Amino acid sequence: MTSHQALAAPAQAPLVAGWRNGFAALGPAFFTELRPTPLPAPHWVGASDDVAALLGLPEGWQQRDDALQSFTGNALPPGSRPLASVYSGHQFGVWAGQLGDGRAILLGEVETPAHGGQELQLKGCGRTPYSRMGDGRAVLRSSIREFLCSEAMHALGIPTTRALCVTGSPAPVAREEIETAAVVTRVAPSFIRFGHFEHFAARGQQAELRRLADYVIDRYYPECRDGANPCAALLRAVSERTAALMARWQAVGFCHGVMNTDNMSILGLTIDYGPFQFLDAFDPGHICNHSDAQGRYAFDRQPGVAWWNLLCLAQAMLPLIGEVETARAALSTYEGVFAAEFLRRMRAKLGLQQPREGDGALVDALLRLLAAGRVDYTIFWRRLSHAVAAGDFEPVRDLFADRAAFDAWLLSYEELLALEDQALVADLMLNTNPGFVLRNHLGEQAIRAAKLGDFSELQTLQKLLARPFDEHPGHEAHAGFPPEWASTISISCSS
Numbered sequence: 159m160t161s162h163q164a165l166a167a168p169a170q171a172p173l174v175a176g177w178r179n180g181f182a183a184l185g186p187a188f189f190t191e192l193r194p195t196p197l198p199a200p201h202w203v204g205a206s207d208d209v210a211a212l213l214g215l216p217e218g219w220q221q222r223d224d225a226l227q228s229f230t231g232n233a234l235p236p237g238s239r240p241l242a243s244v245y246s247g248h249q250f251g252v253w254a255g256q257l258g259d260g261r262a263i264l265l266g267e268v269e270t271p272a273h274g275g276q277e278l279q280l281k282g283c284g285r286t287p288y289s290r291m292g293d294g295r296a297v298l299r300s301s302i303r304e305f306l307c308s309e310a311m312h313a314l315g316i317p318t319t320r321a322l323c324v325t326g327s328p329a330p331v332a333r334e335e336i337e338t339a340a341v342v343t344r345v346a347p348s349f350i351r352f353g354h355f356e357h358f359a360a361r362g363q364q365a366e367l368r369r370l371a372d373y374v375i376d377r378y379y380p381e382c383r384d385g386a387n388p389c390a391a392l393l394r395a396v397s398e399r400t401a402a403l404m405a406r407w408q409a410v411g412f413c414h415g416v417m418n419t420d421n422m423s424i425l426g427l428t429i430d431y432g433p434f435q436f437l438d439a440f441d442p443g444h445i446c447n448h449s450d451a452q453g454r455y456a457f458d459r460q461p462g463v464a465w466w467n468l469l470c471l472a473q474a475m476l477p478l479i480g481e482v483e484t485a486r487a488a489l490s491t492y493e494g495v496f497a498a499e500f501l502r503r504m505r506a507k508l509g510l511q512q513p514r515e516g517d518g519a520l521v522d523a524l525l526r527l528l529a530a531g532r533v534d535y536t537i538f539w540r541r542l543s544h545a546v547a548a549g550d551f552e553p554v555r556d557l558f559a560d561r562a563a564f565d566a567w568l569l570s571y572e573e574l575l576a577l578e579d580q581a582l583v584a585d586l587m588l589n590t591n592p593g594f595v596l597r598n599h600l601g602e603q604a605i606r607a608a609k610l611g612d613f614s615e616l617q618t619l620q621k622l623l624a625r626p627f628d629e630h631p632g633h634e635a636h637a638g639f640p641p642e643w644a645s646t647i648s649i650s651c652s653s
């Protein structure tokens with residue numbers, strides 16, 4: 159053995175392997191290359207083993223200092239090519255002009271063993287040329303919410319960006335009060351938004367607009383390449399994915415809160431977890447974003463807002479599509495896909511496997527009842543699932559002040575239920591209606607503890623939300639009614 163070999167440190171597997179950086183190949187019109195700005199004294203806040211496995215990270219990655227430093231933005235994983243992308247967008251219905259990754263930096267794309275290319279993005283890692291007045295940072299509070307909800311949505315089967323980890327730093331960040339900084343490492347096949355298309359369209363940069371569309375088609379929608387008008391096919395495909403996503407949100411009771419066009423994923427993923435909320439009491443007009451005084455993004459407006467956003471995307475893609483009529487035709491399936499998908503999800507929630515005459519009316523009547531009684535949305539569905547399994551509807555009746563109205567509805571429901579394969583009904587319902595969702599007060603409890611350096615509640619929540627359809631003995635409180643103080647939590651755009 160030579161002395162050199164004797165002194166060499168044991169070879170360490172690269173933290174992240176297989177970089178290929180597809181987005182960077184689009185060229186400099188699409189981004190600015192820059193390094194994240196370091197944060198002092200980083201520490202782990204939370205991590206997802208599931209996302210780590212998806213990326214093929216080496217065993218024990220969380221014990222490694224290069225992981226902590228890299229996912230805080232203090233070091234660069236070899237092979238990454240960090241950049242901030244430029245996009246524009248409509249915010250609250252108004253053209254906002256250029257926005258861009260003001261506090262997110264794309265490290266690059268990794269080829270994963272089972273899930274193709276996945277991009278890694280650090281959110282909260284310092285200023286970029288697109289930060290405008292912002293400080294480039296994200297606070298611990300909002301980073302924990304984004305981390306927990308990304309993974310919770312995935313476990314619910316709802317398309318979403320994922321979150322690998324959150325790291326925190328004592329660095330102060332000024333919001334309504336002084337908080338501390340954190341960084342979320344997000345993962346998705348692509349972070350391209352409607353706003354990326356709007357950006358180049360608004361500037362008349364046709365060549366870039368086409369390059370972007372070609373990239374999205376070739377990488378993510380190859381089936382659109384075949385027809386006579388690939389860009390029209392892309393618009394239709396995005397529209398249908400968006401419709402399906404809206405159906406998922408509405409069925410589970412998820413309110414996004416900031417559906418600006420720059421927060422709409424071209425892949426139909428849920429992106430940008432800001433002032434989001436899972437409904438407690440069912441209120442169709444619920445506004446979860448304290449900053450949304452007009453209620454533009456109220457719960458029941460979400461499918462309509464997504465449609466409005468798709469019109470913006472269509473407008474941006476028009477030079478690539480040609481005729482207005484062709485673009486209109488591409489969007490014509492939105493409403494039908496939304497309605498069909500929503501009803502399909504609601505049928506599954508009711509345990510109904512076959513479409514039948516009257517099921518739509520049954521769903522409508524139920525939603526009216528839930529709204530009238532301000533019944534807790536998640537608890538209603540979970541109790542209904544257990545009631546069907548046990549053949550005892552009393553615990554569900556208890557949720558309604560107007561029991562006669564509920565009994566009348568129950569009669570029609572039982573008629574449809576009787577036509578189903580009973581052995582499958584309860585199973586379907588228990589695997590469709592989660593017991594555990596990230597209610598505001600649960601997130602708040604985890605955040606309060608985390609601010610004091612205690613991450614145990616965050617970890618507990620993470621475990622529960624990763625298996626939202628299971629029973630978790632001993633954690634009944636996490637599936638219970640929100641406490642009184644929950645209604646006083648105010649979630650704004652401040653993050």
Ligand SMILES: Nc1ncnc2c1ncn2[C@@H]1O[C@H](COP(=O)(O)OP(=O)(O)OP(=O)(O)O)[C@@H](O)[C@H]1O
Pocket residue numbers: 257258259260261262281288289290291292293294295296416418420421429430431432651653
């Ligand atoms: N603290 C900040 N510093 C710099 N830019 C910011 C900050 N907060 C928001 N921005 C930028 O303002 C715009 C709108 O912000 P929005 O809240 O929709 O996004 P975000 O939460 O920062 O990120 P994302 O959409 O990537 O999840 C984006 O261009 C965003 O990068």
Ligand SMILES: [Mg+2]
Pocket residue numbers: 420421430
């Ligand atoms: Mg955003």
